Every structure is written in structure tokens, then in C-alpha cells.
Amino acid sequence: MKKxxxxxxxxxxxxxxLSACGGSDDPAPAAGGDAVAQANELTVWSWDPAFNxxxxxxxxxxxxxxxxxFVLNNVEMPWDDIDRLITTIGISGEYHLLxxxxxxxxxxxxxxxxxxxxxxxxxxxxxxxxxEFAPGKTDFSVVGGRNFAVPFDNGVTxxxxxxxxxxEAGLTVDDFTDITWDQAIALGRQVLEVTGMPLFSTYGVGAxxxxxxxxxxxxxxxxxxxxPNFVNNPAFREAVDRFIEMVDAGVxxxxxxxxxxxxxxxAHDVVGTLAGCWILGTIQDVGPEGVWxxxxxxxxxxxxxxxxxxxxxxxxVVSSNANVDLAVRFLNYTFAGSTELFDIILPAAGALSTWAxxxxxxxxxxxQPFFGGQTVFADIIGFAQNIPDxxxxxxxxxxxxxxxxxxxxxxxxxMSIEDALAEAETAVRFEMGH
Amino acid sequence: xxxxxxxKLGLTQKQSLIGWAFLSVAAALIIWMNFYPMARGFWFxxxxxxxAQMQFAGLFNYSRLMEDPQFRQTIGNTxxxxxxxxxxxxxxxxxxxxxxxxxxxKFRGFFRTAIFLPCxxxxxxxxxxxxxxFAVSGIVNTxxxxxxxxxxxxxxxxxxxxxxxxxxxxxxxxxTGFNMIFYLAGLQNVDRALYEAARIDGANAFQQFWKITxxxxxxxxxxxAIMSTxxxxxxxxESFNLTGGGPGITSRSMSHHIFTAAFQGIPQIGxxxxxxxxxxxxxxxxxxxxxxxxxKR
Numbered sequence: 096m097k098k099x100x101x102x103x104x105x106x107x108x109x110x111x112x113l114s115a116c117g118g119s120d121d122p123a124p125a126a127g128g129d130a131v132a133q134a135n136e137l138t139v140w141s142w143d144p145a146f147n148x149x150x151x152x153x154x155x156x157x158x159x160x161x162x163x164x165f166v167l168n169n170v171e172m173p174w175d176d177i178d179r180l181i182t183t184i185g186i187s188g189e190y191h192l193l194x195x196x197x198x199x200x201x202x203x204x205x206x207x208x209x210x211x212x213x214x215x216x217x218x219x220x221x222x223x224x225x226x227e228f229a230p231g232k233t234d235f236s237v238v239g240g241r242n243f244a245v246p247f248d249n250g251v252t253x254x255x256x257x258x259x260x261x262x263e264a265g266l267t268v269d270d271f272t273d274i275t276w277d278q279a280i281a282l283g284r285q286v287l288e289v290t291g292m293p294l295f296s297t298y299g300v301g302a303x304x305x306x307x308x309x310x311x312x313x314x315x316x317x318x319x320x321x322x323p324n325f326v327n328n329p330a331f332r333e334a335v336d337r338f339i340e341m342v343d344a345g346v347x348x349x350x351x352x353x354x355x356x357x358x359x360x361x362a363h364d365v366v367g368t369l370a371g372c373w374i375l376g377t378i379q380d381v382g383p384e385g386v387w388x389x390x391x392x393x394x395x396x397x398x399x400x401x402x403x404x405x406x407x408x409x410x411x412v413v414s415s416n417a418n419v420d421l422a423v424r425f426l427n428y429t430f431a432g433s434t435e436l437f438d439i440i441l442p443a444a445g446a447l448s449t450w451a452x453x454x455x456x457x458x459x460x461x462x463q464p465f466f467g468g469q470t471v472f473a474d475i476i477g478f479a480q481n482i483p484d485x486x487x488x489x490x491x492x493x494x495x496x497x498x499x500x501x502x503x504x505x506x507x508x509x510m511s512i513e514d515a516l517a518e519a520e521t522a523v524r525f526e527m528g529h
Numbered sequence: 530x531x532x533x534x535x536x537k538l539g540l541t542q543k544q545s546l547i548g549w550a551f552l553s554v555a556a557a558l559i560i561w562m563n564f565y566p567m568a569r570g571f572w573f574x575x576x577x578x579x580x581a582q583m584q585f586a587g588l589f590n591y592s593r594l595m596e597d598p599q600f601r602q603t604i605g606n607t608x609x610x611x612x613x614x615x616x617x618x619x620x621x622x623x624x625x626x627x628x629x630x631x632x633x634x635k636f637r638g639f640f641r642t643a644i645f646l647p648c649x650x651x652x653x654x655x656x657x658x659x660x661x662x663f664a665v666s667g668i669v670n671t672x673x674x675x676x677x678x679x680x681x682x683x684x685x686x687x688x689x690x691x692x693x694x695x696x697x698x699x700x701x702x703x704x705t706g707f708n709m710i711f712y713l714a715g716l717q718n719v720d721r722a723l724y725e726a727a728r729i730d731g732a733n734a735f736q737q738f739w740k741i742t743x744x745x746x747x748x749x750x751x752x753x754a755i756m757s758t759x760x761x762x763x764x765x766x767e768s769f770n771l772t773g774g775g776p777g778i779t780s781r782s783m784s785h786h787i788f789t790a791a792f793q794g795i796p797q798i799g800x801x802x803x804x805x806x807x808x809x810x811x812x813x814x815x816x817x818x819x820x821x822x823x824x825k826r
Contacts (some may be wrong), residue, residue, distance in 0.1 A: 179792045209579070259782030489579075493794030506687075
């Protein structure tokens with residue numbers, strides 16, 4: 096009898112284990128769009144509690160006023176995780192794990208739409224008026240004439256300088272406005288000599304920083320046939336040369352990872368910084384008030400070089416697993432329809448919209464006391480209009496990964512720039528040949 | 530009673546039936562969690578394409594392997610870790626096990642626990658701690674400058690050889706105690722009379738170690754060597770979290786490279802699966818050689 100019990104017990108356990116691990120019928124806790132989810136609830140993935148998650152919360156509050164009982168499940172998910180989950184879910188076909196809405200880096204929209212045609216909901220004809228967004232922004236989310244995302248923020252690149260430190264070197268922020276990188280490096284040396292501090296810092300070996308330099312001239316890393324073009328690309332070479340010159344001169348500090356970079360701002364180790372305008376939140380945190388000024392970025396000294404660029408804007412996509420009707424109504428009411436939303440999140444989080452009606456808001460024209468009365472947001476909107484068109488194409492991230500390796504080879508291993516770029520170009524060509 | 534017939538089976542049959550019942554659960558789980566993904570992985574490795582649009586491509590991914598200089602470099606890196614770390618670790622673990630097997634040693638339990646403990650630490654957690662220790666403003670540079678070995682801080686992760694050295698140090702720290710426990714367990718089965726007899730015959734400590742300890746532990750050394758080889762060839766966490774594979778890709782491991790191919794840029798699942806099968810072949814070959822060399826009875 097005991098043995099029979101043991102046998103039954105074993106089989107029962109096995110059954111339990113298998114069904115518990117099987118999981119294909121159970122909705123994952125983060126998934127939102129399953130039939131079991133409440134009709135008035137949306138699950139959203141985004142990554143920054145002080146920025147895009149905050150914006151989502153404000154949007155939910157505004158939406159809930161006219162939709163009583165609306166619940167937002169605002170999940171924090173780092174971009175790298177979202178990116179990998181999209182890949183994993185896309186390849187395995189387990190779409191039921193997707194949330195209703197995800198925030199996605201602009202550069203990643205086209206490639207994922209092409210790779211996983213059934214992952215996102217086509218928002219063309221959903222009632223959202225995409226014509227009200229800046230065309231340079233929607234370029235990223237229109238694939239084959241169809242709209243796949245509602246734009247969120249604008250990654251306009253800015254530089255912010257400590258005017259008190261510049262003054263020690265006899266300089267003002269005007270000396271850093273509308274200049275070339277050659278001039279910036281010369282001024283950086285001057286500042287370094289007087290204050291002992293580097294002009295800029297960035298994370299890793301500076302691949303993202305390099306990306307911004309390249310975009311500012313609208314330079315493509317690929318030739319007309321779609322092949323990588325690193326070696327015989329004067330604009331790209333100019334960017335690499337100037338960046339390496341800055342590192343060698345001590346004008347550019349490379350402290351390590353992202354948090355080390357933020358650390359250099361918090362510890363006041365640098366005179367300025369170059370980043371997307373979302374850095375304004377951090378700058379207001381580290382202070383001190385009244386000594387920071389914002390201007391445009393240096394330009395590459397080549398034909399087509401501009402003082403304007405973009406650092407990682409992002410957009411909201413609706414997954415194919417969503418409560419599509421509710422998700423579209425929500426986005427249309429808030430990020431594509433509420434000036435009130437942008438009036439709150441702009442000063443609080445530096446979330447600069449690309450939605451035209453929001454730009455008309457008077458809040459953009461207000462002088463910001465923290466920045467010594469500068470009308471920072473109006474200035475940034477001015478920058479935004481001058482960013483050259485740049486669509487990196489679906490192999491953009493592959494190119495950036497190899498540029499990251501190439502910069503490491505040059506900066507840390509002393510490889511010549513020619514060799515490192517040739518190697519990177521070969522590697523990208525190899526990866527594209529799958 | 531319906532179950533009567535069941536109990537008509539002989540005792541041995543019943544026992545073996547119950548044995549199979551237990552076994553079938555484990556076997557089913559292994560087939561489902563290990564063999565099925567492996568078969569799927571092999572099927573993936575024969576396909577090519579972007580994202581969900583995969584097409585059968587035969588051995589295309591395997592022929593691509595031959596032309597990938599970055600994969601070659603990561604194979605080199607991984608085998609470098611293997612040939613340095615595994616022998617050093619096994620020798621260290623043997624010495625430590627012999628020392629801690631000495632009955633006259635005080636606080637033996639404490640030392641055993643302390644040396645074993647690192648392998649209970651999470652891989653990511655210890656990688657991040659090592660990363661902090663060797664950071665430019667980290668404790669290693671601070672101490673070295675404090676006692677005057679170095680004048681300026683050294684960028685440990687900015688040099689290919691120091692980055693690799695840190696990975697090897699991390700591996701040694703984490704896994705030596707783990708292997709030591711196996712040897713300690715093995716040594717408990719050794720008759721102390723053997724050592725006494727050797728001592729009476731005038732054998733010194735090294736001779737006792739070489740002529741008694743090593744031969745007795747040989748099967749266990751073989752087991753740990755295979756496990757360590759297997760583990761090191763699949764090295765991922767240290768490469769990914771500790772050095773980020775850098776500078777360049779000079780400290781990137783094979784598994785890290787596979788991860789990059791599968792999840793960064795355009796996902797190349799087919800190619801990544803093909804690379805995984807190369808690791809499988811390496812592990813199987815090395816294990817086979819080790820068994821052949823070790824098993825000379």
C-alpha cells in the first residue's frame with residue numbers, strides 16, 4: 096500500500112511540476128493584454144522613473160479623469176531588457192508575454208518591425224494625428240508608409256557648461272556657441288590649464304558620444320549600397336579624429352560606465368557635459384543653481400557639419416498583445432492630445448515633446464531661474480528644428496557595437512585609427528552577411 | 530480489489546518499477562528542459578535570416594564560423610583562461626585540501642567554510658565587487674599607491690592582459706574552494722595508516738602528497754578537471770559583467786560572443802546556435818581526452 100501511495104504521489108508531483116513549469120497557458124505577471132486582464136487596465140514597460148515612467152504616471156492621471164477606474168500598471172524595465180525581450184519573444188513567438196505599450200528607442204523601431212512584422216500594432220488610421228508630430232521624429236516610426244509608434248521625447252543634444260568655471264579661464268558660454276570641434280578642443284585645453292578640469296566626460300569608450308558627432312553632420316555610416324563605410328568616410332573620420340584628440344588631450348574624461356559618468360557631474364569633476372536634453376534633470380539635481388548655461392554642440396569642420404544633433408529619443412509602441420482599443424484611446428488622449436501633460440512633464444523632467452501643439456505652450460518661453468534666467472526650453476526647441484535628417488537604418492546598432500570595439504582598440508590598446516576602423520568595417524560587413 | 534494484480538509482481542519487479550517511476554520524472558524533465566532545446570538549437574543553427582524570418586540554410590552558419598575573426602579571438606581568450614586557470618586552481622585546491630586535512634590544524638572548520646564560501650556568492654554579485662575593487666579609484670589601486678608600489682592609478686580594465694588576469698583571479702577566487710571540498714571529501718576515505726607507514730619509511734611531505742594523495746584522488750581530480758573545463762569553456766558572467774569583454778574584445782569569452790550575436794544589433798539566432806554547437810564539440814572532445822588520459826587502470 097505504501098508503495099502504491101509513493102507511486103501515486105510521485106506521478107502527482109511530476110504532473111504538478113510539469114504543469115507548473117509548462118506555463119504556456121498561464122499569463123505572465125507582467126503581461127497585460129490577455130483575456131484575463133481587466134478591460135480598463137494597461138501594462139506599460141519603460142525605463143526611467145524620473146523621466147518616461149514619471150510621464151506615464153502623469154498621463155494616466157489625466158486619462159483617468161475622463162475614464163474612471165482606469166488602472167496603469169507602470170513597469171520599470173531597462174531598455175536593454177526590453178530590447179532583448181522583444182528579440183526573444185519575437186523569435187519564440189510567445190507574444191502573450193508582451194505588455195500593452197512599450198517605450199522603444201527610435202533607432203530600434205524600423206529594425207524590429209521588419210524582423211517581427213506581427214509584434215507591434217499598426218497605428219495607421221487609428222485616429223491618432225501623426226501629422227502633428229515633427230516629421231524628423233516620425234521618420235523613425237514610419238515603416239513602409241505605416242505608422243508604428245507615438246513619439247514621446249526629443250533627444251535634442253545640448254551642451255551645458257559651468258559659467259563660473261569658464262569665467263576663471265576668461266571665457267563665457269558665447270565662446271562655446273556655434274563653434275567647431277577644433278575650436279572646442281582649443282578652448283578645452285585652455286580651460287584644463289586654468290581649472291585642471293576636463294571639459295566633458297562620457298561613459299564607456301564614447302561610442303554614443305561619437306554617434307552624436309556623426310549624426311550632427313547627417314553622416315551615414317553606410318554607403319549607397321547599404322554596405323558599411325568607415326574607412327573612406329571623411330565625415331566619420333573627422334569625428335573619430337576629433338574624439339581621440341580630445342581623449343589624448345585630457346579634455347574628455349572616460350570614467351567608466353553610465354553611473355560613473357553621472358558621478359563626474361555629481362562630484363563636479365568636469366566643466367561641462369554634452370548629452371540629450373534629458374540630462375537637464377540630472378544637472379538640476381547636482382546644482383548649484385545659477386551657474387549652468389545651455390548652448391548648442393560643436394560641429395564637425397566639414398561640409399554639412401551642423402551644431403545640432405540627437406541623442407536617443409524614444410517612442411511608444413502598442414504591442415500586438417494589447418488591448419488595442421484602450422491603448423490607442425489612452426495615447427491619443429495623452430501623448431498625442433494633452434498640452435496639459437507636456438506642461439507638467441517638461442519643467443519637471445525635461446521631457447521635450449515633438450508634438451506641435453505642445454510647443455505652442457507658454458511654458459517653453461518662461462525663463463528658468465536655475466539656468467540664470469535663460470529660456471532654456473525655447474532655445475532647445477530652436478535647436479530641434481535644425482537637426483539634420485539621420486536615419487541610421489536597420490544595421491545601425493551593429494555598426495555602433497563595432498565602433499565601440501574600435502574605440503576601445505584605439506584608446507586602450509593603442510591600435511592605429513586606420514586599422515581599428517578597417518577591422519570594424521570588416522566586422523560589420525561580416526555580421527550583415529547572415 | 531483492482532490493484533491486487535499490480536502487487537502480484539515480484540519484489541524485484543516492483544522495486545524496479547518504482548525505480549523507473551522516479552527515474553522517468555527526471556528523465557522527462559531532462560528531455561524537456563535540455564535535449565529538446567538542444568534539438569531546437571541545432572535546427573536553428575541550420576537556419577539563417579533576420580528575426581522571425583528564418584529560412585533553411587544548411588551548413589551556411591557553420592561555414593561562416595571559419596571566416597569570423599572575432600569568434601576566433603574569443604576562442605583564443607577562452608582557451609587562455611582554460612589553460613591557465615584550471616591547472617592553477619586544481620593544484621591550489623589540492624594543496625589547500627591537504628593542509629586542511631591535517632588533524633592538528635586549529636580552526637579547520639572555519640578555514641574550510643571560509644575557503645568554500647566564495648562559490649556560494651552570486652556570479653553577478655562577485656563580478657561587480659571585483660569590478661569595483663579594480664576600478665581606477667578602487668581599493669586595489671588605493672592600497673598599491675598607499676604602500677608605494679604604484680605612483681599613479683593603473684587602469685586595470687584598459688589593458689588586455691590585466692583585464693584577462695582579473696577574470697582569471699576572479700575564477701580562482703570563486704572556484705578553488707569548490708574543488709577543494711571534493712578533494713577533502715576524497716581524502717576522508719584515505720586510510721591514515723598509509724601516511725604513517727610512509728612517514729616511518731622516511732617519506733617527506735611532498736613525497737606523501739605525490740605518491741599517496743594524488744593517486745588516491747585521481748578519479749576525483751579527473752571529475753573536477755572535466756567539470757572545470759566544461760565551466761570555463763562556457764564562461765559568461767565574468768566576461769559580461771566584470772570586464773564587459775573589453776578592452777575591445779580582448780577579454781570576451783565564447784559564450785559572451787554568442788550572446789552578443791543573439792541579442793545585440795540584428796539578432797543572429799542561427800549563427801549564435803551554430804557557435805553554441807562548436808562549444809559543445811570542444812567540451813565533448815576535451816572531456817573525452819581527459820577520460821582517456823585519466824583512465825589508465
